[in-house]
Amino acid sequence: MAKDKKLVESITSMDEDFAQWYTDIVKKAELIEYTSVKGCMVIRPYAYAIWENIQHILDGMFKATGHENVCMPMFIPESLLQKEKDHVEGFAPEVAWVTMGGSEKLEDRLCVRPTSETLFCEHYANIVHSYRDLPKLYNQWVSVVRWEKTTRPFLRSREFLWQEGHTIHATAQEAIEETERMLNVYADFCEHSLAMPVIKGRKTESDKFAGAVATYAIEALMHDGKALQAGTSHYFGDGFAKAFDIEYTDKENKRVNPHQTSWGVTTRLIGAIIMTHGDNSGLVLPPAVAPIQAVIVPIAQHKEGVLEKANQLAEALKAQGIRVKLDDSDNSPGWKFAEYEMKGVPVRIEIGPKDIEQSQCIVATRYNGEKQPVALDEAYGTLVQTVQQLLDKTIPEGMFAKALENRTNRTYDCTSLEEITRALEEKGDGFIMAMWCGDEACEDKVKEVTGVGSRCIPMEQRHIADTCVCCGKPAKHMVCWGKAY
């Protein structure tokens, strides 16, 4: 069998070369294929199905919090991009420019959106007139382009998929609440649906989104101890509104500027899933976003009754809304085991002649390799219940606990630059928790001396010391530091 060749080539061990291990999984689990355009990749069906599940859950959360989807054009005229000073400075160097339409040279060249604040502002200026028009709680699911020099699948590509929420409110207070609400939505989603613990925090001034008053983020720690920004939520104040002449008439008949936010997560989350949960056998997918939640592998499937029984199990699980696949191809069970381990399918069900004799099947869980026999009783009630319990509770909670344990083991409280350097050397990369005076010079020096940058100022503050880890002056915040993807 030609396909069995795959079994032979195993992937690089994550302890040996984490970056190569990542690239191997991306390729072998059929997530990404490269194209002839550098940094632009094909998101293959298995990865796209993960993204569709992410979209489905998040979109439900957005709609439950009152948001509507909309679709802006992908092109931004250069003159529009330039209206907000900080914003254009932040994005202009990394955009793709359309300069020709057919054979005609464009007068005002167009950039392919790197983000859509400017387009939403232009639209809001057209449709927001009175306090009755507020708030507008909009979101869109699109792709954006940023002309990155070095790229990696899911983590940094020139085009990537994301959602971008853009909201506009009558008051600063409402907009601030929205910024926080969406940060919490992201954190809930990551912790519950992706089984990935995150730290919620505010970015320092030097790390803010171009044009924002405040940027909030969720930060996750990958298996190798590097940090990954998994989602951001920005509060804009009325800066964009002023730059784009967005005004409304309030209840006192005064003309005032509204307040805005934006927030987004990207296909980067798929990279985060790989690096949080994956192991040396491949992907490990959280059940909520797994395209196949349970795979049924028949053993000795040519023997009488095996495929029939396997089909009955599949039907019983499907009837409960479980995403189940019965693989009755002519590949060997060994090949199938390796294949679905590589693809990170949360639950595997084995059924063969001996099992049928004993009126049972074997249920294996991907994340910890445990196997248990499950009785095949009437209508397969016990099996359905067992699998449901695994998918809804046991597996996500177990995966979360495992990821949290890794983060806890790799979080180091430090009170001096020497302690930071020593912790990283002795224990490996991780989150450093250390106090900061608030001075950008200290932030820069920590990075320069120890190699870790500020990831965020966590919402949940702890008192580690009285003074800044760098300069010894009175500390203002505990900062979470790390090396970032």
Add this chain to the structure above:
Amino acid sequence: MAKDKKLVESITSMDEDFAQWYTDIVKKAELIEYTSVKGCMVIRPYAYAIWENIQHILDGMFKATGHENVCMPMFIPESLLQKEKDHVEGFAPEVAWVTMGGSEKLEDRLCVRPTSETLFCEHYANIVHSYRDLPKLYNQWVSVVRWEKTTRPFLRSREFLWQEGHTIHATAQEAIEETERMLNVYADFCEHSLAMPVIKGRKTESDKFAGAVATYAIEALMHDGKALQAGTSHYFGDGFAKAFDIEYTDKENKRVNPHQTSWGVTTRLIGAIIMTHGDNSGLVLPPAVAPIQAVIVPIAQHKEGVLEKANQLAEALKAQGIRVKLDDSDNSPGWKFAEYEMKGVPVRIEIGPKDIEQSQCIVATRYNGEKQPVALDEAYGTLVQTVQQLLDKTIPEGMFAKALENRTNRTYDCTSLEEITRALEEKGDGFIMAMWCGDEACEDKVKEVTGVGSRCIPMEQRHIADTCVCCGKPAKHMVCWGKAY
């Protein structure tokens, strides 16, 4: 009330100026807003929600026929676009070119995809090696760009949303079956979910997709008698495979070229809905894709018990999965009636103090203006059942019959060019059914003399005459002719 101003401005009558009527609806039903980039528009939440419903139904039909979603990059290098000769000739004149990435000039300029055959071909060349890798049944939901000179909302815009299916098969037979299968999926969707009758047919040689062996299409007749191409399905043979060096090893161990198809529908379908079903009060939406299927308008809502009752009705309908909105804003009932008529909401439910006294409510259907009292019995069972029946059957069937009647009244069998001209003059624009010899010169002459072009060669042929409507030589096909959007 500021919002009540809207009531005063009515829309242009469709009989007076159909084009202006269309533009008025697009604006007043809050479907589209223009931007500063010519031909690129904002799809507003109400229109985007229609598109999401279209996507949801079609995506289910695609998956039920074995297709998987995938996502290709939006950029095509010029060198890749040029690989298939007919294809590049067809598309190169109307693409947007990216020539700069950041401040760097690109060596190989990139076009923003006008369609993605070339990208899929490049990908297939990478992943298709053996007969075991076939077929690949892929689809993607993305936006594409074509640099059109004149644009109209939904019908022709420089950027539009669509889905593009791209499949690759071991044999020509399989690919031809796929082309027909997807044409039928489109026709079923239009007739059942959009209540829009369509004619399935093959395009003539002069009207084929650039690079196709055969192009099939569904053609719909708009209220004004103009034709609209609502979806296309192309059979490519092995032409693209040869141009892109896609080969696989068959069961006899020979290297052969596979066969391909592609098929697509776009946000143009929203334009088709407007012009098939709309009237002088605004949009009329088919229930399957209506963002709001039933709106509840309370009468004298300040009176005791009215809002309470209205809320109970809303909850009862929601529990059945009906998309219901209760409008308890302080706008007048008259304003609300006009607003939801403009927005084409299929069912309106009125409930006021008098109704409550009589233990009833009034149910009005948008497409024909009929009203009926419905008893409010236990758990509102009769109301729920009545509304469900209206949404699932009565309304879509009634809308379909109405659209079909318009098409029947506007379909003219003709046997000479004079008959065509007379029919159009006397009865107005419509579908002309007339025989054709198969010669492109005659096709051109029909267009030149009468103004109608060939829309398609219908699958369902009728024998109208023995000879070509133009030259009098023996006829090969009955052709459906019309003026197209």
